[in-house]
Amino acid sequence: VIDTHCHLDASRFDPDRAAVLTRAWEAGVRAILVPGVEPEEWEPLRALCSSDHRLLPAFGIHPQALPGLAEDDDFAHLEQLDAALAKGGAIAVGECGLDGPSVERGAPIERQLRVLRGHFALARKHGLPLLLHCHRVQPALMQLLEEEKLPERGGVLHSYSGGPELAKIYGRYGLYFSFAGPVTWAEARKPVAAAREVALDRLLAETDSPDQAPAPHRGGRSEPAFLPHIVEGLARARGAASEELATATTENARRLFGPALDRALQ
Numbered sequence: 001v002i003d004t005h006c007h008l009d010a011s012r013f014d015p016d017r018a019a020v021l022t023r024a025w026e027a028g029v030r031a032i033l034v035p036g037v038e039p040e041e042w043e044p045l046r047a048l049c050s051s052d053h054r055l056l057p058a059f060g061i062h063p064q065a066l067p068g069l070a071e072d073d074d075f076a077h078l079e080q081l082d083a084a085l086a087k088g089g090a091i092a093v094g095e096c097g098l099d100g101p102s103v104e105r106g107a108p109i110e111r112q113l114r115v116l117r118g119h120f121a122l123a124r125k126h127g128l129p130l131l132l133h134c135h136r137v138q139p140a141l142m143q144l145l146e147e148e149k150l151p152e153r154g155g156v157l158h159s160y161s162g163g164p165e166l167a168k169i170y171g172r173y174g175l176y177f178s179f180a181g182p183v184t185w186a187e188a189r190k191p192v193a194a195a196r197e198v199a200l201d202r203l204l205a206e207t208d209s210p211d212q213a214p215a216p217h218r219g220g221r222s223e224p225a226f227l228p229h230i231v232e233g234l235a236r237a238r239g240a241a242s243e244e245l246a247t248a249t250t251e252n253a254r255r256l257f258g259p260a261l262d263r264a265l266q
Ligand SMILES: [Zn+2]
Pocket: 005, 007, 035, 095, 208
């Protein structure tokens, strides 16, 4: 299995990152995608991932990072992102996207959309897929997808939190859907219904570590070794065998992320 979204560079992993990785490999995780969330973290992330060929960095500006960054610097930051991607080694552009709660915290939706369009342009320029975050502003993302085609290499809605109806609409754009811990939570209805609705060849699995730990670890720090619980949750939602979901999500990740992921799996 492949963890398609894990913030391994988060400070919550500083005390025991090596042990976290050992547990992940022992649990059968074969590669981990680590999305960068703001400019000053891209180069440290690149250095972290250079320590193990199974760690694959992506670079982007998370919408939740925007309130802490000066709007006047947005253009310069996108130029910096262009330069970081030009160096090679990134498996995707992201994490980027739109975030409802961040609108109140100082990142108006117009600004978020401008920065996201910048990521779309860079994904096109560098021939990379997008790692998309969209939380509580689904109509704004849908409108953007209507106005501007998804870059050729496509993208994934990470930690998909919309329902099955939205999944149907997003599916028309060719997007992939990645599910995290909530699909295993006892009272979860929307993610389970969505996991059932999404086409098998569009499903991905992620831990979104250190957040959103799956059952039975819910409430604590999540880590990539918990990924099999999420694959099992997807299998339960679809009434299928875990092995079938493990195979499908791995094949899907290889299709979306291409040769860069295949190299990590060798
Ligand atoms: Zn994330």
